[in-house]
Each structure stands twice: as C-alpha cells, then as structure tokens.
Amino acid sequence: MTQEQYLKNLSVPQGTVDxxxxxxxxxxxxxxFAMGYILKSSQKICVKGICxxxxxxxxxxxxxxxxxxxxxxxxxxxxxxxxxxxxPVVFKGSEKYLPDEATPIESPAADFMATLADKYSPEKPxxxxxxxxxxxxxxxxxxNPAMKENCVVIWLGGHATWETYGxxxxxxxxxxxxxRVVFGCGIPLVQLPCKGVVDHFATSKYELQHWLKGRNExxxxxxxxxxxxxxxxxxxxxxxxxxxDVTAVAWLLNDNNRFMNARLxxxxxxEYDGNYSYNQNGHFIKYVYDINRDALxxxxxxxxxx
Numbered sequence: 001m002t003q004e005q006y007l008k009n010l011s012v013p014q015g016t017v018d019x020x021x022x023x024x025x026x027x028x029x030x031x032x033f034a035m036g037y038i039l040k041s042s043q044k045i046c047v048k049g050i051c052x053x054x055x056x057x058x059x060x061x062x063x064x065x066x067x068x069x070x071x072x073x074x075x076x077x078x079x080x081x082x083x084x085x086x087x088p089v090v091f092k093g094s095e096k097y098l099p100d101e102a103t104p105i106e107s108p109a110a111d112f113m114a115t116l117a118d119k120y121s122p123e124k125p126x127x128x129x130x131x132x133x134x135x136x137x138x139x140x141x142x143x144n145p146a147m148k149e150n151c152v153v154i155w156l157g158g159h160a161t162w163e164t165y166g167x168x169x170x171x172x173x174x175x176x177x178x179x180r181v182v183f184g185c186g187i188p189l190v191q192l193p194c195k196g197v198v199d200h201f202a203t204s205k206y207e208l209q210h211w212l213k214g215r216n217e218x219x220x221x222x223x224x225x226x227x228x229x230x231x232x233x234x235x236x237x238x239x240x241x242x243x244x245d246v247t248a249v250a251w252l253l254n255d256n257n258r259f260m261n262a263r264l265x266x267x268x269x270x271e272y273d274g275n276y277s278y279n280q281n282g283h284f285i286k287y288v289y290d291i292n293r294d295a296l297x298x299x300x301x302x303x304x305x306x
Contacts, residue, residue, distance in 0.1 A: 005122045006283075009122065009152050010190065010264065011286075016044055017252060020129070021129050023131050024067075024131070025073040026059060026066065026069035029222075032077055033222055033246050034129075034131055034246050036303075040081070049091060050074050050089065051091045051092075051109035053130070054096070054135055055067070055133060057170075075090065093110070097174060097175040097178065098138060104140070110140045111143070113147070117140070122149050122150065129155075129248050130154065131171075131244075134182050135174075151188075153189045154192070154251050156171060157172045158171075160196025169194050179270040188285075189286070192251070202242045205227050208223045209223060215304070251288070258295055259295055260291050262288040263287055265287045266281070267284065
C-alpha cells in the first residue's frame, strides 16, 4: 500500500462501507447501544459479520464463558432489532487470550475475518470495529498478514496517551500481546482512548427515559438494561453511564468531524507493565482526542428511536 493510500484509509470513508463488528456484547451495557447503532445505520454501514469477543470480569468466570455469553447476547440483540438475517454471519471468537505475539488463537471468528479480508483491497478496505479485547482481530492478522493491506481497524481500547498506565485499560489489558500485534503490524488503525477522551460520552437515566423509552423493542431494552445495571450500584443516587462503544461506530459516520476530532500520531506501543512506550519514527495511526458529546447523542437517540 502506498503512503498516500494508507493515510486515506485513516480518514473517515465516503459512501457505504463493509463492516465486521467484534464485540464482547455481554460485558457491559454499552456494546448493545453500539450494535443497535450499527444495525440501524444501513445507509452507511453494510454489516458483513459479527464476532463474539472474550472477556473476564465479574460477569463471567472465564474468557470462554464471557465469549459465549457475548455470542448469546448478539443473537438476542439481532432479534430485538429485527435483523435475524444476520444470524448466519455471527461467529464465536476466542476462548482464551494470546499466549504470545506470534501465536494466533483458533476460532470461527478469526477464520472468518482472515478469509473475508482477501475479498478486499487497499482501495476498498474492510472495516473492522472492535469494542472488546482485540484477541480475535490479532489472531486473524497473524493468520493472514494480507489484512494489513486490505482492512482498517477501529478500536475502542487503551486510555489517553498522557494517562499514567495508559495501556492498563480493560479492553487492552486483557490481552496486551494482541494489542501489541495490532499496534505494531502496520495495519491502518483508529484508536478511541477510554479515560481522558471517550469517558466524556456519558448519559443519565432521565435522558435515556426521554429519548428511548417506549420507542421500540430495542430502545426499551437498552433503557431498561442500563437503568437496571446502574441501579444495582447507585439506586437512589445521581448517576451517569459512559456509553463507550458507540464512539467506535460513530467514527464511520463522522463526516466533517461532526462527532469527533482526531489527529495522526506515531503508533504507541502497549507495554506489559501497563504503560505506553513511543517510537517517534513509527508508522502513524489516527488518534481520536475529542468527542462532540451532544451531537453524537442526538444522532444516536434519533437512530435508535426510529
């Protein structure tokens, strides 16, 4: 790929694009918003597949259980959104994290992405939106290095570069080896950092109630699921929730920088100690540094409420 084409692929694309979503959909309440947004943005986004990503926290007993719960949640959301035609292109992902930076984890999701990428080119890339641990994507790249030419990865992962322990963010720290593969391989990469950037994208019970409740099955589920989760730790108190993962989808809809601003930076290197290191002569990635919170929520609520 020429440098000119590489930089073009780091820009917001024009026209309809083909997309694979890689999601740990059961991990939190925000993946569901992102899935709803992508499923209802068909004028811009053609969904070619959805992959279940692993996760391990208090909602799962293992990475494998987290992935399987995410797979089930994807199926549930497709039914709520009345997009059951996509069920044949939902794939189970990795049941564990990369053991090192050279060994892929076999899974239907990794095989699917690695194979699908060969149908694309630098001039017409496949866009992969990743909103969980990057294990499936890294495994696919290790299995098919041509993905570096034929794909663009958009990942919500890591914290802002100026944060101490910037690599010690949930999606990134689960599989640092996978993050190092993706950041280091030279694939066009858009990074949406969590703390320091995307944490600005928060909403409240009453805003969700006003804009989503009673609109349709999917919007009711999103409202009720978020309120139930927030009330489990803050009932009777003021609360807001960050709807992190929506921002990764919004990158593809970011015409004229209406939802966010980004700049080119040399790719940071996620280190195993939780910090970033830097090679100022390294390849560029696109780094989102600002979210237009109100503009994005206006569009999200409009789309989900339809």
